[in-house]
Structure formats: structure tokens, C-alpha cells
Amino acid sequence: xxxxxxxxxxxxxxxxxxxxxxxxxxxxxxxxxxxxxxxxxxxxxxxxxxxxxxxxxxxxxxxxxxxxxxxxxxxxxxxxxxxxxxxxxxxxxxxxxxxxxxxxxxxxxxxxxxxxxxxxxxxxxxxxxxxxxxxxxxxxxxxxxxxxxxxxxxxxxxxxxxxxxxxxxxxxxxxxxxxxxxxxxxxxxxxxxxxxxxxxxxxxxxxxxxxxxxxxxxxxxxxxxxxxxxxxxxxxxxxxxxxxxxxxx
Amino acid sequence: xxxxxxxxxxxxxxxxxxxxxxxxxxxxxxxxxxxxxxxxxxxxxxxxxxxxxxxxxxxxxxxxxxxxxxxxxxxxxxxxxxxxxxxxxxxxxxxxxxxxxxxxxxxxxxxxxxxxxxxxxxxxxxxxxxxxxxxxxxxxxxxxxxxxxxxxxxxxxxxxxxxxxxxxxxxxxxxxxxxxxxxxxxxxxxxxxxxxxxxxxxxxxxxxxxxxxxxxxxxxxxxxxxxxxxxxxxxxxxxxxxxxxxxxxxxxxxxxxxxxxxxxxxxxxxxxxxxxxxxxxxxxxxxxxxxxxxxxxxxxxxxxxxxxxxxxxxxxxxxxxxxxxxxxxxxxxxxxxxxxxxxxxxxxxxxxxxxxxxxxxxxxxxxxxxxxxxxxxxxxxxxxxxxxxxxxxxxxxxxxxxxxxxxxxxxxxxxxxxxxxxxxxxxxxxxxxxxxxxxxxxxxxxxxxx
Numbered sequence: 001x002x003x004x005x006x007x008x009x010x011x012x013x014x015x016x017x018x019x020x021x022x023x024x025x026x027x028x029x030x031x032x033x034x035x036x037x038x039x040x041x042x043x044x045x046x047x048x049x050x051x052x053x054x055x056x057x058x059x060x061x062x063x064x065x066x067x068x069x070x071x072x073x074x075x076x077x078x079x080x081x082x083x084x085x086x087x088x089x090x091x092x093x094x095x096x097x098x099x100x101x102x103x104x105x106x107x108x109x110x111x112x113x114x115x116x117x118x119x120x121x122x123x124x125x126x127x128x129x130x131x132x133x134x135x136x137x138x139x140x141x142x143x144x145x146x147x148x149x150x151x152x153x154x155x156x157x158x159x160x161x162x163x164x165x166x167x168x169x170x171x172x173x174x175x176x177x178x179x180x181x182x183x184x185x186x187x188x189x190x191x192x193x194x195x196x197x198x199x200x201x202x203x204x205x206x207x208x209x210x211x212x213x214x215x216x217x218x219x220x221x222x223x224x225x226x227x228x229x230x231x232x233x234x235x236x237x238x239x240x241x242x243x244x245x246x247x248x249x
Numbered sequence: 250x251x252x253x254x255x256x257x258x259x260x261x262x263x264x265x266x267x268x269x270x271x272x273x274x275x276x277x278x279x280x281x282x283x284x285x286x287x288x289x290x291x292x293x294x295x296x297x298x299x300x301x302x303x304x305x306x307x308x309x310x311x312x313x314x315x316x317x318x319x320x321x322x323x324x325x326x327x328x329x330x331x332x333x334x335x336x337x338x339x340x341x342x343x344x345x346x347x348x349x350x351x352x353x354x355x356x357x358x359x360x361x362x363x364x365x366x367x368x369x370x371x372x373x374x375x376x377x378x379x380x381x382x383x384x385x386x387x388x389x390x391x392x393x394x395x396x397x398x399x400x401x402x403x404x405x406x407x408x409x410x411x412x413x414x415x416x417x418x419x420x421x422x423x424x425x426x427x428x429x430x431x432x433x434x435x436x437x438x439x440x441x442x443x444x445x446x447x448x449x450x451x452x453x454x455x456x457x458x459x460x461x462x463x464x465x466x467x468x469x470x471x472x473x474x475x476x477x478x479x480x481x482x483x484x485x486x487x488x489x490x491x492x493x494x495x496x497x498x499x500x501x502x503x504x505x506x507x508x509x510x511x512x513x514x515x516x517x518x519x520x521x522x523x524x525x526x527x528x529x530x531x532x533x534x535x536x537x538x539x540x541x542x543x544x545x546x547x548x549x550x551x552x553x554x555x556x557x558x559x560x561x562x563x564x565x566x567x568x569x570x571x572x573x574x575x576x577x578x579x580x581x582x583x584x585x586x587x588x589x590x591x592x593x594x595x596x597x598x599x600x601x602x603x604x605x606x607x608x609x610x611x612x613x614x615x616x617x618x619x620x621x622x623x624x625x626x627x628x629x630x631x632x633x634x635x636x637x638x639x640x641x642x643x644x645x646x647x648x649x650x651x652x653x654x655x656x657x658x659x660x661x662x663x664x665x666x667x668x669x670x671x672x673x674x675x676x677x678x679x680x681x682x683x684x685x686x687x688x689x690x691x692x693x694x695x696x697x698x699x
Contacts, residue, residue, distance in 0.1 A: 210331060
């Protein structure tokens with residue numbers, strides 16, 4: 001048995017041989033999980049494109065979408081501003097940013113203000129979002145201190161329009177105020193989001209699991225929770241489970 | 250406390266049979282042939298009786314568990330327990346490409362596969378920015394299949410609801426007509442249920458020859474036979490006795506609980522997203538939004554029957570609007586490359602397509618391979634798209650991070666949301682009325698639990 005000499009990992013040369021960042025307006029940061037042209041992982045890339053950096057262009061992570069927007073959204077945003085003001089709340093204090101993308105408007109609310117803000121969204125005559133259609137969570141493990149997002153789809157039957165509210169919280173402190181006092185329909189939806197993501201909705205009347213068994217460990221929709229599965233054999237060939245098959249980013 | 254002795258002979262064999270003491274008091278598990286003991290125990294003084302109805306119960310529409318607190322025959326508290334049919338479809342979508350997702354979502358609410366597909370596909374198309382590029386013919390086919398699906402779903406609701414009340418003829422009539430609808434699904438998509446027919450960019454394949462004639466036959470049949478169900482039920486004193494003022498939920502209750510669909514329209518509010526926020530070209534069709542103002546199970550039944558007639562009208566207009574043309578978006582980087590055909594060994598890629606990629610064009614083969622194995626990429630972002638399903642608003646919150654797979658897809662299923670109305674509609678009523686109230690909510694647990 002010959003002992004292998006300890007190899008020092010080959011770290012620098014690739015970075016050094018890359019061209020310098022071009023001059024001009026700042027580029028969006030590199031997408032943490034994307035490198036290379038073909039999005040594959042684990043197979044030897046001999047194409048020479050492995051060093052390409054994929055920029056993160058997701059509108060969900062950028063700043064507020066600069067105006068002008070479509071008229072309806074500008075109007076809604078102004079109405080939100082005046083409604084919050086007349087309720088004694090400050091717009092800048094409550095709203096983190098506003099994203100208008102693909103014909104939809106998402107208002108990012110600071111989490112400590114959520115319970116007060118949704119009440120205004122429901123009660124103000126200019127807004128009148130009577131229904132909270134849906135509450136859903138999204139897990140972005142690479143967004144530091146904002147790993148868990150919860151988005152609320154509000155519907156106004158009076159004005160026939162929709163808006164999405166979104167709240168982010170860190171994984172280390174997964175607390176978000178419950179909106180059930182304003183929208184009783186959010187009760188089960190928040191339980192589902194707790195069940196799947198581990199977001200704790202403060203002041204929820206009975207925050208228990210709803211889809212998974214009561215004693216289930218973990219929160220299955222988080223990205224670090226494995227899908228599971230076993231390889232399947234068919235006519236001599238073995239097909240790996242879905243989470244181990246080749247993936248393209 | 251109670252000094253009840255209750256120990257069936259097989260207690261030693263079955264740990265759940267007999268009586269167990271819990272923090273909530275003694276719990277009896279009724280296993281059959283022990284009625285005397287149960288009655289004896291009930292007579293011995295426990296006033297608060299909590300009954301588990303389901304999850305395995307023929308009247309709970311699948312695996313819904315109702316937890317009823319009873320005072321005699323009166324339900325004093327009702328809670329719904331769900332989750333028995335959770336299949337992790339949303340999690341699975343994150344490990345498949347965007348087109349494969351259709352095959353999963355069609356299995357959620359198995360009574361309305363086309364609506365599941367449509368909600369998801371509309372979300373993917375909005376993210377891709379190709380909503381306006383969907384060919385006219387594909388949209389007409391989508392509308393037609395969705396309306397057929399609305400009819401089959403409402404028939405299922407009325408048929409099973411009738412059966413639970415003892416109206417067995419309503420059940421046989423409803424299932425007979427539903428079968429005709431499923432025959433059309435089989436003709437169009439190849440499958441009676443779970444058809445995976447509506448795909449990102451269009452539909453899986455064009456209508457087979459003879460479809461228009463079959464649908465016209467079907468329309469004639471349905472116009473005759475919807476009347477049959479109405480004749481059975483509308484003025485039937487027993488049916489009305491079981492449904493009028495049962496499962497009452499007014500507009501304020503619906504608003505607070507986020508209820509949509511026939512339940513909301515039975516309160517008199519004509520809210521229908523096909524009218525108010527049209528998709529797939531619904532703005533081009535003439536139809537009414539039927540309502541009643543009774544807020545009860547009877548009103549919901551009447552709304553469903555009227556909606557079936559409106560769906561028949563829409564299908565008729567679909568047939569008139571069908572023009573020859575493509576059924577898949579033009580962009581070859583998104584459109585599914587394979588053309589399907591029925592061969593000697595079932596459905597598969599058409600021989601023309603195989604000849605083209607295997608014998609004529611290397612590029613076409615590469616293109617086919619890349620698109621089928623890897624899939625297309627969807628630009629990062631998130632959208633929420635909703636369709637008016639037979640049970641109400643069916644929404645899809647679709648999130649992309651720019652890859653060939655969804656980052657997160659969440660479905661706002663109407664059954665899930667509407668089951669929150671169980672306490673409001675059941676408490677204070679008789680046990681037998683719980684069945685009617687739940688049937689009028691029309692929950693489908695596959696959709697509820699996903």
C-alpha cells in the first residue's frame with residue numbers, strides 16, 4: 001500500500017487567466033450557483049466555456065423597478081401611499097421595494113409592518129383588497145439573511161385587480177406576523193407555509209402542520225430537504241432517482 | 250370520572266380496539282359487533298362526544314377527515330383534517346423540466362385535469378413572455394377542453410352529492426353523462442383523465458379527425474339530458490328538504506374565508522374570472538354567469554346546473570371558432586419538437602418525424618434531443634396566474650430562477666381554501682346535513698392535498 005502524497009488543491013490559475021471585468025456600469029452580481037455555459041455539473045467540461053460567469057438578472061432580487069410603469073400600477077402605488085398615510089403609517093417605513101414585472105406588481109413589505117399594512121389594503125376604500133387568495137413560500141438559500149420569502153396574492157373584487165405582497169425573513173429567525181386577523185382565509189395557507197418551509201407566523205391561532213403528519217421532522221419544500229427516491233431497474237439498466245439525474249441549471 | 254367497563258374480547262389482539270384513557274378522556278374505537286358496549290359507555294355519563302368521520306368514509310369525497318363534536322344529533326363543533334392525500338407534487342416539479350411539470354399537475358385535482366394544466370401552463374407562458382403568441386386554434390381547443398371538463402366535474406359533484414342523499418338515479422344519470430364527457434377527453438388527448446394535454450406553448454397535438462362531429466353529438470345529448478337531472482332534483486320535495494337552507498354561507502362569510510366558485514355565486518355575486526380577468530380568449534365568447542341568492546346547498550346545485558348549460562354554449566361557439574392552423578407556438582426553442590401519432594403499438598412519435606430526425610437532418614435530431622432531455626430555459630422571475638376552475642379560483646404561483654426546471658410552483662387550490670368553510674357551514678346542523686354541506690363545497694382531496 002503506497003500512501004498518496006497529499007495534493008494541494010489547484011486554486012488560482014483559472015481565475016488569473018480570465019480577462020478583467022469590463023469598464024462601464026456595474027454588472028449585476030454573479031449568480032451564486034451558475035457557472036459555465038451549459039449549466040451542467042459534475043461532468044468534465046472540455047469546451048473551454050467553464051469559466052463563464054452567469055449574471056443574476058432575477059427581478060425578484062433587484063432594486064425597485066424604476067418608473068414609468070403601466071398606468072394601473074402607478075395609480076395603485078400612489079393609492080397605497082395615500083392610504084398608508086391616512087392610516088397614520090409611513091410608506092417608506094412599510095414598503096421595501098416595488099417590483100413590476102410581466103404585467104404584475106409585487107410590493108415587498110418590511111416584515112414587522114405586515115400585519116398593519118394588510119389591514120389598510122383590505123379596509124381602505126381605494127384599495128379594498130377583500131380577499132387573500134393565496135399564501136405561498138419560496139426558499140432562496142443563497143440570499144443571505146433573506147432566505148425565506150412569503151408571498152400573499154391579494155384580490156380586489158371591487159376594483160377587479162390583483163397585487164402581490166412579499167415578505168422576506170432570515171432562516172435564523174423565521175418569524176413573520178400572521179395576517180389571519182385581517183384575512184381569516186389565510187389560516188390554512190399559513191399553516192401550509194409553516195409546514196413546508198418552517199416559517200413561524202406569529203399570532204396565528206393554531207399554527208400546526210396541515211399536510212404532513214404532526215410528528216414529521218423537517219420542512220419538505222426547503223431546498224436543503226432532499227426529494228428522496230430509489231434507483232429503478234428496468235431491463236438491466238438502472239435509472240437513478242430524479243434528484244440524482246443530470247440537471248441543467 | 251366514568252367507571253365504565255368496556256373490554257371486547259379481542260382487546261389483547263388489537264391495541265386500538267376497546268377503550269383507552271387519554272388526556273381528553275376515554276377514547277372508544279368502534280370495531281363492529283360492539284354496539285351494546287358503546288351505547289352502554291355513552292349512557293354512562295360522558296356528555297361530550299367527539300366523532301371522527303373519515304378519512305376512510307364513503308361520504309367524505311376521498312380522504313377528508315371530519316372531526317365532529319356532537320350533542321345528540323347536533324354538531325356543535327366541526328373541524329376538517331386534511332393531508333391524507335399529500336403527494337408532494339409541488340416538490341417533484343422542482344426536479345423535472347418545465348414541460349414534464351404538466352404531467353404532474355394534471356394529477357392534482359383529478360376531477361379537473363385540464364384546469365390544473367391550464368393554470369400552470371399560463372404561468373409558464375407568462376414567464377416566457379409568449380402569452381400573446383399562442384395560436385388561436387390552441388386557445389380555442391384549450392377553452393373547449395376546459396369547458397368540457399367543467400361539465401364533467403359538475404356532473405361528478407351533483408352525482409356523488411345526490412348519491413350521498415340517497416338519490417341514486419341522480420348518481421347513475423350523472424355518471425352516465427360524465428362518461429360521455431370522458432369519452433371525448435379520450436378521443437382528444439388519448440386519456441380519460443390525467444391527460445397532460447395542455448402544454449407550454451399550446452396543446453400536445455391537434456384534434457383528431459372526427460372530433461367536431463363527436464362534440465356536436467355530445468352537445469345534442471347533453472342538452473337533452475341535463476334536463477333529466479333537473480327534472481329529478483329541482484322541485485323534488487325530498488331533494489329540497491335535504492338541501493334548502495343547508496350549508497348556509499353568505500357573502501360576508503365567503504369574503505372572509507376567500508371562497509370562490511359556485512359557492513360564492515350562490516350568494517348572488519357574479520364573480521367569475523372568465524368574465525372579469527379573461528384568459529385563453531374567454532373575452533370572445535358569449536355566456537352568462539349564473540347566480541342564486543339562497544347561499545345554501547340547493548342554490549349551489551342550481552348554479553352548477555346552469556353553469557353546465559353555459560359551458561355547452563361556450564363549446565358550441567368553440568366549434569364555430571375552430572379554424573385550421575398550428576396548435577403550438579412558432580418559436581422552435583420552446584415548441585415541443587415531436588409530432589405524435591397513433592401507431593401499431595400505441596401512441597408515439599410520428600413516423601414522419603422519426604424519418605426527419607433520423608434520416609434527413611442532423612440539426613433536427615440535435616434540436617429534438619436538447620429540447621426533450623434538457624428542456625427550455627425560462628427567464629427568472631415570478632408570476633401568479635389564476636383560472637376559474639369548476640370549484641373556484643385555481644391559482645399557480647410559478648417562480649423561475651432562470652433554469653430548465655421550476656424553482657418553486659405553488660398551487661392555490663380551491664378545494665384547499667374552501668374546506669375552511671366546514672366549521673361555518675356545519676356547526677349547529679344535524680350530522681346528516683354535514684354530508685350535504687360538505688358535498689356542496691365539492692372538495693376534491695387530490696387537489697386539496699396535492
